[in-house]
Amino acid sequence: MFRKIGWILLVGALLSVAGELLSLKLPTLRWSFEVSREMDWLNWGSGDRPFLWFGWLSVFVSIACGILLLFKFPRDFQFTPITQRRIDRFRSIKRGHRAFVIVGFLALIASFDHLLVGNEPLLMKYDGKFYSPALQRFYERDANGDDVIFKGKHFGLSGDEAEAAPNYRRLKKTFKEEQDGNWLVMPLVPYAPTQDTVTVPTMELETREDGLLYRPGAGDPYSGLAAKIYDLDDPGRMHLRYRFREGLKDGAADGWDKTNNRVYGAEYSKGELISESWSGEGDVKAFLTTNSTPLNIIFYAPSPPSLTMGHLLGTTPQGYDVLAYLFGGLQVNFKASLFFIPAIYLIGISVGLLMGFFGGVFDLLVQRLIEVFSNIPFLFVIIIVSSSVPVQIKEKSGLGVILLILIIFSWMGMTYLMRTAALKEKARDYVAASRIIGCSTPRIIFKHILPNAVAILVTLVPFSVSGLVMGLTSLDYLGFGLPPKYATWGTLLKEGLSNLSSPWLVSSAFLCLVSLLILVTFIGEAVREAFDPKKFTYYK
Template sequence: MATDSDSDAGSAKYETGSGGHEAGGYEAESRERSRAAYFEAAVTDDREAFVVPAKGSKARLSPINQRRLVNFKANRRGYWSLWIFLVLFVMAMLAEFLTNDRPILVSYNGELLAPVFVDYPEEKFGGFLAVTDYRDPFIQEEISANGWMLWPPVRYSYRSVNNDIPVPAPAPPSWTMDKEKRCSRYPLGAEDPNCVMGNWNWLGTDDQGRDVLARLVYGFRISVLFGLALTLASSVIGIAAGAVQGYYGGWTDLLFQRFIEIWTAVPTLYLILIVSSFLVPGFWTLFTILLAFSWVALVGVVRAEFLRGRNLEYISAARALGVSNPVIMWRHLLPNAMVATLTFMPFILNGSISTLTALDFLGFGLPPGSASLGELLAQGKNNLQAPWLGITGFMVISLMLSLLIFIGEAVRDAFDPRKSLG
């Protein structure tokens, strides 16, 4: 016969078991919510990043990227600046086919040659064992008698010296002279077959007799390629450093910040002067020195994005599920940080090109003889009697930097959350 004490003990046991069951159910439910939050965030990120096309259909942008593209096109100034910049950049990349002291194609004795790609010895055309000078009248007569040549529109490279200019260098643009004066240094004068528009100096020559137009085209290419390489390399380092700082925080963040404060206090120009005193300035030497200091530009932006995002719910859920820190940083935090980073990229490119131009202007940039916009500005300063040097260099630099600024403004509008998510 059950007593009251047995009944109470049974009730207590039941309540304890019920309470344990409820606690276990709560923990399981919490884990399920964390798992659901993590996978929901992951799926959402995937949907925002791209849209997987159905079988047989074309790939398309995600809705948010479509809105960003529409916002970018809405900024007409930036949109057309991008197209103009791309056209100029493609033309500069094809500079050897537009302005060169070598023919694009040569047909000689039934053989088709491509001097723009291959260095042919002069003995191939009846001369000596040396690099062929296709501007030499003897070589031109020999090829014309046994074939033909297809020249670029401008028959000068950035290092070609025009020895047929009728006035001392720097010579004014050829179109400012009459035909008799322009052709006075050729053997047959105005009737000489080489006194053609392809041999004109459309923007004049510099103080060494080199064609200004050719040096502008090649200088534009070097400036953009140098700026792009420096921007990409510094961005990779800056994003990595900012990500580590923002995600781990604490002493890691503090030590990095103190190091950056000390590192940015080092005067870059003086360091370049010191290096130039015992090393010949070159592309990679200059690139390495500038890269050592330019990577800090993006650290603050990326650090702030990682500090803001590391405490979000789906990040906490990912940690609870055992997702590794590198995966969390790469997959979930970096895409959010890249939105802010991309808006800075055109302006960083602008600054990289300006830095190279300034160093070339001061004489501490690329080696002497290189096609450089800054060196052309320096020639304009030293030859005030030849205004075409400074004017053309200034106009090209101003156009290039203005286009990049307009593109940067359009990118900033495209990634503006108020416009992209509204």
């Protein structure tokens, strides 16, 4: 298993380097370079091509860890009998093992990144040439050698759309209508988690033989607003809007010209025209018969779930696709865990072992310091520190700032356990033997004492992950967490409780959050039971 992890780290690092050198946006592997590119303090230099030291440092660490695992665990490596029995015990606990497989599958799905959920095509053909905006960072290099990003003008768009990023969903529809050999393939969910406001969904209504208006497949006549639209790609430009009651026009009606000026007004009662007004140019009859769509329902954000409209879980108040937003939130949780867990364990383990091994004044001072910080309400401190960070820094650094704040106040809990383990282990004979043969203090601590405390560390990891997920969700729900450019489940919960008339928001976020926490808890319980020393101890 460890050799497989080593190969994954090594191959992943090499692919990340290749992607950066070839200007490719490889899923997940691009993340360290993208973060280094977005945050000024994680790169050196200025201009279009600064030195991304954080990205290259991440690659170096991945390669070093991969090589270390490959040399540390050769092909003939075997776990000790006790460790193997613990692993077998974990596999025998079906609930925990199945939860581990599910979480691993979710991590694999999240690693596909923008190849699975994104608003850029995986592959497209235009004017006989093939492109992959989802994987290519740049469209081409100009005569000066500068990088040119994808713009609408590269695919035949004009006007304001020419200098903006293309709307590939609309471009796909245009290619299909023109039928000139151009095509593109979008990801499975063709929406980005954030910063991608979708076109307002619409549903065409039907007039049946009885002369009444119905929803498709509905048994009762329609009651509510319905509108004729100039262009379905821009539902905000309505032509005519009517109120219906039990399938008949009833109430006020309005009309707008193509420049979005209100020029028509009318009043209906049970399908009969009572009065009308006209302030536009030309004949009112010509206006009413202007070419526009049939009557549609316009679902303004947040819109309800609908398979026909392409939004399985509806949209958020900002107009984002909920399914894509949930996927983005899952990615944020996994990315945060990859940095948060190693950081707090590195600090907590080191401090705890040093406290237990050296004792004395050092142990006393550090204990008092930890007790002071531990007695301060954790969430309140995080809120105060987070709110004091300037908005510009939080917008720029995003996840890094929040993780740094959480790491500063999250490492202290495990120091007591590691201190106790160090106090117990340093009194054993093997530590005394190590001292006699001349082992250095760092070697005794990290080579002899630490491996005997692994059981404690392994059992804590799942619960640390669940604590991180709850911490991020709480901060985002209270408004002190990540900036809006990140998709977070806490923000979706907040929006759902603010829009109780849209129950799909809060229900989807709640189910995802609770499901992930339950899975992680099942894993933690199984690991704790599998590594319980009493399972392999017999007393006379």
